[in-house]
Amino acid sequence: MATVALAHPAPTAEGTTLPQNVEAEAAMLGAMMIDNRLADELIDKLVPEHFYEPVHGRIFAAIKTLRGNDMLATPVTLKPMFEADEGMKELGGPAYLAQLTGSGAGLIGARQFAQQIYDLAMLRSLVTVGRTLVERAMDTSEEVNPRAQIEAAEEELFKVAADGGNENTVKSFAQATTAAVKMAERALNSGGHLSGITTGLDSVNSKIGGMHHSDLMILAGRPGMGKTSLATNIAFNAARRWMRDMEDGIEPERSVGAKVAFFSLEMSADQLATRILAEQSRISSEALRMGKISRAEFGQLAAAAAELEKLPLFIDDTAGLSISALHTRMRRLQRRQNNQIGLVVVDYLQLLSGSGRGSNDNRVQEISEISRGLKTLAKDLNVPVLALSQLSRAVEQREDKRPQLSDLRESGSIEQDADMVWFVYREDYYTAAKEPKRPVEGDDAKIFEDHAKWASDMERVYGLAELIVAKQRHGATGKVTLKFEPEITRFSDLAVERY
Structure with missing residues (x-):
């Protein structure tokens, strides 16, 4: 592969160099421009931020744009996109693109280079998280909340771990059907009607x-x-x-x-x-x-x-x-x-x-x-x-x-x-709130009649609850009637005779 003149990576505050391999980046980009089928395979495995050399990240993004528009990505088609790129000028201008394809050696190990670029990017992210954690921990002002710092650090670490998690999200139909059959088997083994928790x-x-x-x-x-x-x-x-x-x-x-x-x-x-x-x-x-x-x-x-x-x-x-x-x-x-x-x-x-x-x-x-x-x-x-x-x-x-x-x-x-979306509804809650005046001896018949009607309504709905399934992606909507015992806050299946 032709020699490429790259800016030397800046050392960290401690004098050590961040994890990187710009030669692997150059070799992989050269292979992608030589064989666009390889580019189509690799562009979803990485993002521009995974590249240590900023110019390489921009080249990768440009290749991704061209292939997304079903256009060839070669030094010739990429050249207009880098005419005014200051970083590219420091490397000799758009001619640098041709240097990347000067050797086909990268074609053999392009997939391994992609994995290494990703792994090194993760290590750099870990360094950043660690640095930030140290800086925050050194702050002893009154506003500092150590527990919040720990949770923030865990969140950042999870983001590092989750980065690139979409690599294997595309499943073949065989994989998808295997999962569906397992779900059906689980429902069968449970006695029917139950494929989930x-x-x-x-x-x-x-x-x-x-x-x-x-x-x-x-x-x-x-x-x-x-x-x-x-x-x-x-x-x-x-x-x-x-x-x-x-x-x-x-x-x-x-x-x-x-x-x-x-x-x-x-x-x-x-x-x-x-x-x-x-x-x-x-x-x-x-x-x-x-x-x-x-x-x-x-x-x-x-x-x-x-x-x-x-x-x-x-x-x-x-x-x-x-x-x-x-x-x-x-x-x-x-x-x-x-x-x-x-x-x-x-x-x-x-x-x-x-x-x-x-x-x-x-x-x-x-x-x-x-x-x-x-x-x-x-x-x-x-x-x-x-x-x-x-x-x-x-x-x-x-x-x-x-x-x-x-x-x-x-x-x-x-x-x-x-x-x-489920709604829980208890008619007895609203019926109880509508209780009319309790009759006493000497009241007219209408008061006795109103309270008797309310008591009848209350008896009909007492202890019943509705679970209304208002939305369900997997099946039909509708409602289920349940028994509710307010004293012990318990919902249970309603006995058949209560329907």
């Missing part, structure tokens, strides 16, 4: 087929509808199924249960644990909090606690998390659990914050950033993410209080990003 509710599983990998599911409802209770029930059911499957010797990949990460931005970990214990011991959560339980009930509580000691349900109750901090904490937990976390629950979406880069007044834009971030988390980790969401007050102003997609508060892109 179980919700623990057979009627819901039958409707949605379980919670699928990489899906973002939004569970929304007005305050008092029980959305946190339902999310807690689902998280517990999935974690308990995983625990039992492992005890039964079922392989992790064949289990329809999951280890669960629960990010509770509203309730503390002990409040969530109290709810779960109340559900399992069938003791009122209010009675538990007030200590109004008998010795026998305490025995039930202790037995339930002992059974659930090894439940793979991990609760993070840090308030005021940003979407990037949630990503960092989730990836950290995933590493600690050997990549076995199979379900993420976030309660609730509006309590997360965005990056803060946009206007503080544009809440809709911030919510859109958060919903996109949750969808990205689901795809990156290949797990279902169940995020709770508030609904706007528009629901209360309608005669029919059943939620609609348009009621998603500050919706922005929530509806668009979600693979499924």
